Amino acid sequence: MKAYTNKELEILIVLWELEAASVLQVHEALDSDKGYTTTLKLMQIMFDKGLLVRKKEGKKHIYKANIKRQVAQNNGMRNMIQNLFGGSTLGFAQSFLGNAKPTKKELDAIKAMIKQMEKDA
Template sequence: MNKLKLLKPSENELAILQILWEREPATVKEVNEILNQRKPTGYTTTLKLMQIMHEKELVTRTTEGAKGKSHLYSSAVTEKQINGQLLDQFIQRVFRGSASSMVMRTIGRSEISPEEIEEIRNFLDGLDDNPPS
């Protein structure tokens, strides 16, 4: 997969990817059963979504079984890749590209425990020692 390709999974595709990240490979039936625990979803809907995701190169699939009628799906993208791209898109759209505005707004709207504040400080201190490339 081209790493420069902009990944834009829909909300339903993201739900499927999250399932695959936890328990890949999985069949459509297995994914559908987990989706149904959250909200009713038809098998054919899940199948069609996963076929589209295969075309979009979000998932890979292999054939299994004696007659080759069953497919095993795995994610073709990592959770880190998707989270990073979605976060970058969100920062651009909502905060005009300002990560600091997003962080300050998030911290200002949340009740943050002393432990979380310490964790944030440690993270920031780590950036001083190892700035991102």
């Protein structure tokens, strides 16, 4: 997967949310204290890297993320399990349950997922 820096991830997150957006829209969504041209430049760089796609519309560009949120999620997940948890699935699960503090409803949904997995296996 194409690599991205932290700021770039922030922009990807905005675009996953907005689907498609102009630089101005992204800049406003970021609500940062940095200048507009900073966001512009970052998005241009991301376009050059292939992280974003864009099409011209009037005088502006409309950008989209060129990487699926789910792909990034899966990579982040694998990466974290491998590095921070040394590959320990159980340690990871434990930290997850402790930190996400799932509600009763969510726990039920998770149990259902597990049941489904067991059936598929």
